[in-house]
Amino acid sequence: MIWARRGLRHLQLLAVVLLASAFMSPAPADVSKQFELSLQGQFFPGLSADSADNREQFFTGIEAEFSSDFDSDHLIGTFLPYGRVASTGGEMSRVDIRELNLLYTQDNWEGIAGISRVFWGVTESGHLVDIINQTDQLEGFDGEDKLGQAMIRISRLFDQNSVDLYVLPGFREREFLPPDQPLALPFPISNDKPLYGADNEAQHVDFALRLSGYQGIADYGLSWFSGTSRDPEFIPESTGAYRPRYPLIHQAGLDLQLTLDSWLWKLEAIHRAFESDTVTDDFTAIIGGAEYTIYGLADALFDLGLLAEWHGDSREDRATVPMQNDLFAGLRASFSDTQSSEFLAGVFSDLDDGSNSFRVEASRRILDDARITLEAQTFVDVDSDNALSYLEDSDFIVLSLQLFF
């Protein structure tokens, strides 16, 4: 069994080396190369001086993207390695392969094999339907960053619809922030060996199916996932620590957007059923809301979007996610200047206990090929029973500079 597992690992490694060397070969077909260098400072002004080590942290990251069509009308290869160095070192410094895949297209058929990232869904303040990739928690608090996932995808494209079948080998665990990190979970995690619902653990092969398309003003997606949950449960141990456990789940998802003039109406809903030997009950969750945009304000200087989205979860208080009866309300200003300046301010409010979290994001292009981004979040009146109560002192400001070349 162990040998079989090791065999598979070696096979995966071999595939990585082969695909990577295809891009690096001395006389490659036309390979396009793009690089993004990012410099980031994270500041936690609310932390006490004794945790001063991590009150300020700095990161330097580089993402490269190599792609080629290998002089073929049907093939596209992509290799996207990423690495970063953290001022705090240790686990916060890392190297990862975000994408390494070959895409084959033939008429209305499409197939991809390798490591890739996929996004499903329509809502802005949270993502329920999106399930293929593991969340990359080391990169950002908002959960928008994803780890690459090994997959084979076969798609059939129709005029207005598409059917995608995914076979997903090689589960990736969630990487948790080390306990000395300001946004780390408030309990110790036994991360040496997670537990799995599947007998063959991380080697379990997951499946997913998605139908998506549009008709008139409606864009829709229906999805089905069967396999190892990307979200862990936490099993208490005698040591007082918690061990992550990845149960087997079946999840149905729906996403829908109606685009009506200045209104965008959005809905995401999932139902997740667990295999019997789990500690979590089946549940249904939804995010629904709207965005209304007023165009051309202040002499066409900017467009102002008003957003509201409600998050509901049938587990209510037992939900392991902080959003079970919460409202997100926000403003988005998109400027028509040559720097494409953008500004977003919003608040997440727990409608049960009155806990609030305010968030601001602002960005603009500088120096033609660079972008500067400010992100700040503060946690206000967080109820002691709220799932986010451990973040009360973890208000943060993140300043990033991305250079593209």
Place this chain on the structure above:
Amino acid sequence: MKCTGVLLTVIALLMPHTLQAETPDARGLEIAAQADKRDSGWQFQSSDMEMILRNRAGKESRRKISTRQLEVNGDGDKTLSLFHEPRDVRGTAMLTFSHGLEPDDQWLYLPAIKRVKRISSRNRSGPFMGSEFAFEDLSSQELDKYQYRYLRDEACDRYQCYVIERIPLYDNSGYTRQIVWLDQTEFRSIQIEYFDRKDELLKTLNFSEYQEYPGGFWRADRMEMTNHQTGKSTTLLWFNYDFETPLKSGDFNKNALKRLL
């Protein structure tokens, strides 16, 4: 040769009489319809475009975009734009299905988050990528989007032109009217003046360096848009026009936005 010349002169002498019988509106529509007809039947085309934005002080910034278009019979065209520069939006793609007077269907693909977003096409009068071109200036020009009126004949640039006025009939236009100069031999747009909602002259667009492509289709390699109210201007330079490489409707699918190189 001489014979043809005489014949043309005779026709030209006769024409004013036939024109006088027409109302300016009918004459304007006739000219616009002729221009529309001359630019029909290309089926598909692709090209690369560089956009040079200049502010009042003359400071420049650049954008690079490649576009693919599919002609749709009985409806507006399908357009796919892939952004290369500025580099922070590299890989972003915009897909537009235009529908004449009805709102367009529009999707945006954001490569950093792998997300295809349906966006509102309500913002026709908004600036395209911070330039002096509004979305409506660059969108598919269908005959039924305007009401036309013939104004006069006049020399323009090095051509003899028809001058017609057109009033947008679609919702949310930023203009009360436009005045278009079309050359009388090939019906190419030579100049367009745009009047804002207060009916004041806002912008002038000049087309130059026209080239003829197989099938008799003319494309300007250079377009200059000058905003008279702000002093800003935008130049569009077009390269690599291709009417040969076939494109089909499957290339204009919102689910195919992710696979563009």
